[in-house]
Amino acid sequence: MEMLIARLIADTATSETRLDTLSGALQAAGMPLTAAAMPEDDDGLLELHIAADDPAAVLALIDKVFDPTDMLAARGAIEVPRLFVSDMDSTMIGQECIDELADYAGIKPEIAEITERAMQGELDFEAALRERVALLAGLDETAIATCLAERIRATPGAATLVATLAGLGTRTVLVTGGFHHFADPVAEMLGFHRVVGNRLAVEGGKLTGGLVGPVTDSAVKAAVLKEEAAQLGEGAHSLATGDGANDIPMIEAATYGFAYRAKPKARAAANGRIDAGDLTAVLRLLGVPRSQWREV
Numbered sequence: 325m326e327m328l329i330a331r332l333i334a335d336t337a338t339s340e341t342r343l344d345t346l347s348g349a350l351q352a353a354g355m356p357l358t359a360a361a362m363p364e365d366d367d368g369l370l371e372l373h374i375a376a377d378d379p380a381a382v383l384a385l386i387d388k389v390f391d392p393t394d395m396l397a398a399r400g401a402i403e404v405p406r407l408f409v410s411d412m413d414s415t416m417i418g419q420e421c422i423d424e425l426a427d428y429a430g431i432k433p434e435i436a437e438i439t440e441r442a443m444q445g446e447l448d449f450e451a452a453l454r455e456r457v458a459l460l461a462g463l464d465e466t467a468i469a470t471c472l473a474e475r476i477r478a479t480p481g482a483a484t485l486v487a488t489l490a491g492l493g494t495r496t497v498l499v500t501g502g503f504h505h506f507a508d509p510v511a512e513m514l515g516f517h518r519v520v521g522n523r524l525a526v527e528g529g530k531l532t533g534g535l536v537g538p539v540t541d542s543a544v545k546a547a548v549l550k551e552e553a554a555q556l557g558e559g560a561h562s563l564a565t566g567d568g569a570n571d572i573p574m575i576e577a578a579t580y581g582f583a584y585r586a587k588p589k590a591r592a593a594a595n596g597r598i599d600a601g602d603l604t605a606v607l608r609l610l611g612v613p614r615s616q617w618r619e620v
Contacts, residue, residue, distance in 0.1 A: 327358070329402055330372040330382055331609045332395035333601060336362075339370055346389040350374060355382060365613050379595045394605040396580060396596040402611055405580060406556050408489050409549045411566035412500035412507055412521075414443075415584050416482045416514060421506040422456055424475040428467040429460055445569030445589045449501060450539045457524065461533025465526050468505045476506065478514060479584075481603030483620035486514045488607055489563075491618050495556065499548045501540055501570050520548050546573035565598075565606065566590060582606055 334342065339362075347357045355376035363369055376382050379397035386395055396402065413420045426435035435456045442452040490496050498516040500507050507521040523536040538544075545566075553562050564571070564578035567586040572593045575581030583594035584603065591597060598605050607617060 325375050326377045326399060328374045328376045328379060328382055328397055328399060330374055330379075330386065330395065330397040331402065331611075332370050332372075332386055332390055332393050333368055333605060333608060334370045334390060334393060336368055339368075342389050343370070346372075346385060349385050349389065350376075350382075353381065353385065355385075363611070366608055369608055380592070383595065383597065392599045394598045394601050394609065396582070396609040398580060398595060402580075402609075403561055404489070404492050404610055404612060405494055405561040405563040405578075407495045407497070407549070407552050407560060407562040408486070409497045409499055409545070409552065409562065409564045409574060409578070410516075411545070411568070411571045411574075412498055412510060413502050414479075414567045415565050415571075416479055416486075416498065417476055417510055418479050419476055421471070421476065421502045422460075425463070425467060425471050426456070426460065427475075428471060429463045431459055435459060442570070443568035444587050445572075449541045449570045453501060453522070453539060453541075454535065457531075457535060458533040460524075460531045463531045465529050465531060468524075472506060472509060476510065478510075479603055481601075481605070483514050484617055485603045485606055486516060487618040487620050488612060488616065490515055490517070492612070492616065494563075495552060497548060497552055499540065499545050499574070501545075518552075520544070542570040542573045545571065546577045549574050549577050563606070563610075565603070580610070 350357050359373040361371050382397045420439050423436040426432045441447045496516045497518045498511045499520040503524050504521045507519050511519045522540050525532040525534040525536050561579040563580045564574045565582045569589050575594050581594045582596035583591040584598045
């Protein structure tokens, strides 16, 4: 049986009692807790060493005892990744761009319902995307700039997460099932090195209801992560963040796959979860000292 390292952000006032409860639950499950420590430079971060080979089982027990909390369970020593690949909508930004854009066409509820079902994994992603884009046919392209200015905002902690990792030498890639019209300015705002996404077709200043080129779906997201990791060489640690079903292959392919305020299927696939704090919790769980954060 291997040794897993689990880190979680806990309330120091109750962590000792809860840790006793967790230790008992782990022992009963055949996954004994062998060490526990709270780093001096991060009050509230708890690191556990557990004799186990199933991160999902460890996370499930932590969930029961510490819920809600932010956590990571990893094989081997946790280190700053050399690659960071992230979803955009409802992860790096707090909105679903296509839903907000649909509001300018007066059809937000109709499109938002399809978006939610796709993110839950109930619909084929590409088919659902093409259906929603078709409903936007005839919308003036200027609505995109207006939507960006009025509606699209970075998720709390997103800019600090990207800037800090980039400052530590991490390659950063924004990969989205959304659109370059939104992703390019978001990536520039947050400091990503590369953007991968879909392209809306425009003719005569209006959306045609179609897309240009192949669709960026769950398979493409995972392929981008693997391609980028391969360029960094064998053994390069990777980090992925996402929230929906189309992020699952990417999350599973990463060394540290974080589900951020995620849909149940995505959350279950991840070995890292952010449910309580903002995205700077990822930095804490990776062990990046606050003195190294580039707060934006």
